[in-house]
Amino acid sequence: MRVTSKGQVTIPRDVRESMGIHPAETEVEFLQDENGRWYLAKAKTTNKTTSRFRTAHKTGKLTMSTDDIMALTRG
Template sequence: MRVTSKGQVTIPQNVRESMGILPAETEIEFLQDDNGRWYIAKAQPDTQQTSRFRSAHKAGKLMMSTDEIMALTRGESWPSS
């Protein structure tokens, strides 16, 4: 497996599927055992933080002003109309 100049590698699809790794949703961590070997593991759910943009669609209304949308994406509350 080749490492890019940015230090990135592609996790093969079969590995992602078997580990339940989803693009842009799953955090992984690198773990080292006592023998110095490195492993990747899916981060525990309590260490993951849902993006405010991913959760904003649940609170969005069909007819929202630009200010209301911007407040929602910033995690701010807005006065209800």
């Protein structure tokens, strides 16, 4: 797996799915064991704050007007 010049790597889809990692929603952390090995772990979050825009995208319907959909995003 290559590391970009910015220090980024792509986590394979099957790994993300099995760990429950979702783009822009999940924090991850790197942990080191007593032998010096590093592990990727899904971070435990205590304060889950979901953006109103993330929740609004699930409620829009094709039958809704643009004004109705915009009203959903404005809370």
